[in-house]
Amino acid sequence: MxxxxxxxxxxxxxxxxxxxxxxxxxxxxxxxxxxxxxxxxxxxxxxxxxxxxxxxxxxxxxxxxxxxxxxxxxxxxxxxxxxxxxxxxxxxxxxxxxxxxxxxxxxxxxxxxxxxxxxxxxxxxxxxxxxxxxxxxxxxxxxxxxxxxxxxxxxxxxxxxxxxxxxxxxxxxxxxxxxxxxxxxxxxxxxxxxxxxxxxxxxxxxxxxxxxxxxxxxxxxxxxxxxxxxxxxxxxxxxxxxxxxxxxxxxxxxxxxxxxxxxxxxxxxxxxxxxxxxxxxxxSGSGAGGAIRGLGGKCADVAAANSADGTAVQLYDCNGTAAQQWSVGSDGTIRALGKCLDAASGGTADGTVVQLWTCNGSAAQQWVVTAARDIVNPQADKCLDAAGNSSANGTRLQLWTCSGTANQKWTVG
Missing domain, CATH: 2.60.120.200 (Jelly Rolls)
Known part of the structure; x- marks a missing residue:
């Protein structure tokens, strides 16, 4: 102390x-x-x-x-x-x-x-x-x-x-x-x-x-x-x-x-x-954006490039599409396809899935990218995590207690 x-x-x-x-x-x-x-x-x-x-x-x-x-x-x-x-x-x-x-x-x-x-x-x-x-x-x-x-x-x-x-x-x-x-x-x-x-x-x-x-x-x-x-x-x-x-x-x-x-x-x-x-x-700015790469060199991806509220965010082979172009804003948001990375229902528990949702300024859409390559939701005090430590295509991204493991490490931009 x-x-x-x-x-x-x-x-x-x-x-x-x-x-x-x-x-x-x-x-x-x-x-x-x-x-x-x-x-x-x-x-x-x-x-x-x-x-x-x-x-x-x-x-x-x-x-x-x-x-x-x-x-x-x-x-x-x-x-x-x-x-x-x-x-x-x-x-x-x-x-x-x-x-x-x-x-x-x-x-x-x-x-x-x-x-x-x-x-x-x-x-x-x-x-x-x-x-x-x-x-x-x-x-x-x-x-x-x-x-x-x-x-x-x-x-x-x-x-x-x-x-x-x-x-x-x-x-x-x-x-x-x-x-x-x-x-x-x-x-x-x-x-x-x-x-x-x-x-x-x-x-x-x-x-x-x-x-x-x-x-x-x-x-x-x-x-x-x-x-x-x-x-x-x-x-x-x-x-x-x-x-x-x-x-x-x-x-x-x-x-x-x-x-x-x-x-x-x-x-x-x-x-x-x-x-x-x-x-x-x-x-970080809210400009053109770039890929967010994680476990196995896979990218954070908006499933099927669907911009509807509630669309799953997952790991997928990096392909340079708009579904994998994320901008990290000075307002604390991370955005793709004109919407925000969001902790579903404002959840803070381990296993809360993340999704795409209309940007609304809520704490569920606030993120910090740290020097240690964690992406943290301060409200939950938890890290963006590839579920099950899996790098398979379609692996859902979620909140989980920060542990420093490879499935919680991300390279932004």
Whole structure:
């Protein structure tokens, strides 16, 4: 479980002022978008550039100052002092034990410097696959994070804005990262989340790993290196408000100390670095569509290419016909022949068959395609499954408890 945090991050005064102007980006994959193409890249930074160069200012803004809210110890500096490209396709956010400019922090003269970047005013996302490939620092007191805040932060404040923590790591847990949701009534130590631990005593600081969320209406799914470790829906909030169906902006930072990680001690070696290989946001669109391939290389198929409500969806030899052309929409639907993939009668039990049905916006027609190649119905919290683990033509597709087996793995597009 996520370690208790007495207070969460709030944006620094300069960022809050910027947010209050209402100058948010429009790069989001919106729920009402109807003309984006499948797997559209809406944001990407691979951090190419000369060694020592600052980040692309058209994509990122740099926050400066300290952060009393979590009792963090660092001062976030401007420019490329603590956030710079390495000339090899990486962003390096460096935490140092220093104070070159007599920076003042909430506790007195600052002891450390680091960096924090965000995309507010430059890019927001609403749904999609959000990921970063990174190598985290190591040592007591280190607190790297890749996360998102609701773009309405300046209007509604935190935690009403919502917060999606894609990845947090604290130095005293070298093998574990955490993914968490924060919102009204479930913030700070009450956030909803889980941890993921590497097997075999590995540490996240030893190598690059890919941290991601697959985000859809009423659903957020976390993965590490393509392995899904938790999925959250409004059903997890015990009636509290779900505030994640709206635009969010991205944040990368490396904090030093604070309530959760604790302060550095004599074992902590400086400098430490969060090394970021890439950050991207991709979203499936409702464009021309493509095949959904599953067990035995067979395709998800609308039986007899019949567009009538209730038509079975099955496995069949891939043939390129319209009955096998599916579009994955940013509204959470999967469509063919002008209708939606649907869990029959809104069922959530194992064995509920899926069918074609007139699109109606119901939870029975909401799907998430994860990095692990699962196709999940969040209402049921179950996976699209080829019945009986059979790849025979005509095998009915159904909902079944997610197990990671081959008959639940799909390649979309």
């Amino acid at each position: 996520v370690r208790p945090r007495l207070l969460r991050r709030c944006l620094l005064a300069a960022l809050s002022a910027a947010l209050l102007t209402g100058s948010f980006g429009t790069g989001a994959a919106r729920a009402d978008t109807a003309d984006v193409t499948p797997a559209a890249v809406t944001f990407s930074d691979t951090f190419d550039g000369a060694a020592g160069a600052a980040v692309d200012s058209s994509k990122w803004q740099i926050e400066t100052g300290d952060n009393v809210n979590n009792h963090e110890r660092q001062y976030y500096t401007a420019g490329n002092r603590n956030a710079a490209l390495d000339g090899q396709g990486h962003l390096v956010i460096t935490a140092r034990r220093e104070n070159p400019s007599n920076y003042q922090c909430w506790y007195g003269t600052c002891q450390y410097t680091s960096a924090r970047l965000n995309t507010s005013g430059k890019f927001t996302a609403q749904y999609g696959h959000v990921e970063a490939r990174m190598k985290v620092p190591r040592g007591q007191g280190m607190w790297p994070a890749f996360w998102m805040l609701g773009a309405d932060l300046g209007q509604v404040g935190w935690p009403n804005s919502g917060e999606i923590d894609v990845m947090e790591n604290v130095g005293f847990e070298p093998a574990t990262v955490h993914g968490t949701l924060h919102g009204p009534g479930y913030s700070g130590s009450g956030g909803i989340g889980a941890g993921y631990t590497l097997p075999g005593g590995q540490a996240f600081a030893d190598a690059f790993h890919t941290f991601a969320v697959d985000w859809a209406p009423d659903s957020v799914t976390w993965s590490v290196d393509g392995t899904v470790y938790q999925r959250r829906t409004p059903a997890d909030l015990a009636g509290k408000q779900w505030v994640f169906n709206k635009p969010f902006f991205l944040i990368l930072n490396l904090a030093v100390g604070g309530y959760w990680p604790g302060d550095p001690d004599g074992s902590t070696v400086f400098p430490q670095a969060l090394v970021v290989d890439h950050v991207s946001v991709t979203t």
